[in-house]
Amino acid sequence: MFWWLYYADSPSASYEDLPLVMWLQGGPGGSGTGFGNFEEIGPLDRDLQPRKTSWLQTASLLFVDNPVGTGFSYVDQPDVYARDVATVASDMLVLLRSFFTERNEFQNVPFYIFSESYGGKMAAAISMELTKAVTQGSVKCSFAGVALGDSWISPIESVLTWGPYLYSTSLLDDLGLKEVNKAAEAVRKAVEEQQFQKATRLWSVAESVIEQNTNGVNFYNILTKEPDEELSSLAEDDFLSLLARRHVRPLHRQSLVQLMNGAIRDKLGLIPHNVTWGGQAQEVFSSMAGDFMRPVVDVVDQLLAAGVNVSVYNGQLDLIVDTMGQELWVNGLDWPGLPTYKNQRWTPLDDPAAPGMTGAFYKSYKNFSFYWILKAGHMIPSDQGAMALQMLKMVTQQA
Template identity: 40%
Template sequence: MLWFLLLISIISGSYAQFENYEQNYGYVTVRPGAHMFYWLFHTTANVANYTERPLIVWLQGGPGGSSTGIGNFDILGPLDLSLQERNYTWVKNFNVLFVDNPVGTGFSYVDDLQYLTTTNDEIALDFVELMRGFYRDNPEFEGVPLYIYGQSYGGKMAIDMGIRIREAESANTINSNLRGIAMGNAWISPIDATLTWGPQLLAAGLVDQAGFEEIQRHAREAERLFNIGQFVASTNQWAATQQAVFRSTTRVDFYNILTKMPAFQPDTFQDAYSFARDIMVRDGLQTTIDSIASERQQLTLDQLMNTIVKQWLGIPEHVVWSSSSSPVFNTLRGDFMKPVTESIEKLLNETDIILSKYNGNLDLICNTPGQLLWVDRLQWPGAEGYKNAPRMPIWENNRLEGYYKSYGNFRFFWINEAGHSAPRDNPAGLLEVLRDMTSFP
């Protein structure tokens, strides 16, 4: 009953703020039985027409994390969980499109679980259909520069989306204008990430030698299973490696090694796969978000999305929003450990699309050491030039926010004082990523 009274209070005090933003939203049936939801916010930049600024698509990770909820209210949308204006929202400079992807995530839904996606390419094909529907609903955005930003598993999905979108553009079946893809703390090469958890934790003093060796034993087994094509078993072993980290570090937060996982997260008595899945689909959701809501007597994200937001957007009654979808994650279990480095090479070798890799240096689950390994192995014409390029500092307001290195159409950004969700943890550092790719702000 308390949350209902809080709902009435918030509606009377803040609900009208949704109306302060020009926006559009809706469903696109990407396949029979599969319905994907998008929520667009037009930029508030001082321009004659909002289409003068690029369109940025934000993809949450997991897979199964909701962009319309986590990405919007917890990371970079115009309003925060309190429905107060966020001063570093990307909407100040860009049109931002939040997509609940893959189908079955957030407000997106399927008529039957058989319609969930099983591979990254299926996800990409659905995304192309989503964008076709988006342009039908919003034709003024045809030809507007398009950039796809994906966090965590969203970064992995964005790569194959880029390939399929460019194919559709070349075939003149979509009027998009894809210019760039950003991979934020992305799940690009899972084995590289898993094998470097132990060394990173040992170097940071967060495990002793015995803990390091235990973590590495599990990680090497995940690698062995992957190498012999046992992809589901490799996913299960990746999960066991996460649990070994959890035990050896006394609950270090996989999304920020300077903090520990909150008490409401899974404990060591949960089976390893469910434990790891529930961590992954959280995808950087602010660990204290529920406790903050409780302290301030506000709605949790789940309550907000299933009451005020659901009513505002006119979501069908049978659709229940959740921050993460276990069925989506489970259905992709066989694809989870597969890398997309060959797809990155295809984009670098065959297109002029800008590829930016940015990483919060305090992340563990998609850590910087693991990212550097696959970057150094990339085969593309600019590989040698990139390796020899200088690493330059990122200064914002006399603060060192990180470093960057670039050559041709590939960039790498190291973001200081940030964990898994760098745009939320260090918005000033992300300004350089946005500025480099789009020439704004």
């Protein structure tokens, strides 16, 4: 399992006085050391130019390519790909146990897990196992909280709100809304019957219905079109390949593939000659297909009950994990603090990049908080870097 660590680079504080943030990408099969690092929050962008809104200025960053087979992580035999989040969490605990033993300077530094998309589903499961391991003393770290960004916590809540969300933003007409809702209901039925592989296939059908009715809306940001840049090729011989094309391939754009397998690979000097960055991404996605539509809302409830700080953040323009769906599963939590949380009014936040403009809203009660990030899609740090950085500081109690 491949990981990449940056020590915090702050002019006003040493890394010992700043938190350590582990970033988990989505997909599953998306590479944090590639996409999260060079497209979102790392010190350099894809053109290797300094990023003004890098999270490194306020935290040390640990990028991990997980599950195994993602990015520069690899497997030697196909039967060891993870097939569910329980295995993903178990694998990650092996890495974290080793990391905090070898890098014991981070044992007393506040440790946060930040995530995006399917990474949030994995982050929830990992956080629960890490909490148990810290209590048992098998992992020595100062786990301080988890942040779930545009996360696949309750997939069916997202699917059921796709139609209403697109309709409310004038991207569906009445007939289109009816077709999308019908497709979503088929997914709901499969989930209720615990037929999760079937639900994943029907999820793909629902996405196709949306594409046909919206002139190919971008699932990651409804106001943008997919870039014209050529994407690395994936087979399209079945619905899993189609889903990988939609949701893994955008994390492996040709220019990023060339960067990671070229200059970065050469600079690292330790990647096995037979391993290609992202070469096993589709296999990772396919192996997780049976677990894809399973919710992990119960795990979030367990985290809150255990006293873990949980933050949810979501982009206003995200379709694939729309905010309406996120609010549905949050409002369905068994957490005793929910009624008080719901009765609070949210607080507006100024956009650091546009003084005088509202950049976000947030609401917090006890160990739970929610950030509504405006003018951002699925990849919030890419769309609203300054606002994402401000949110990071608030979650890690630096603002």
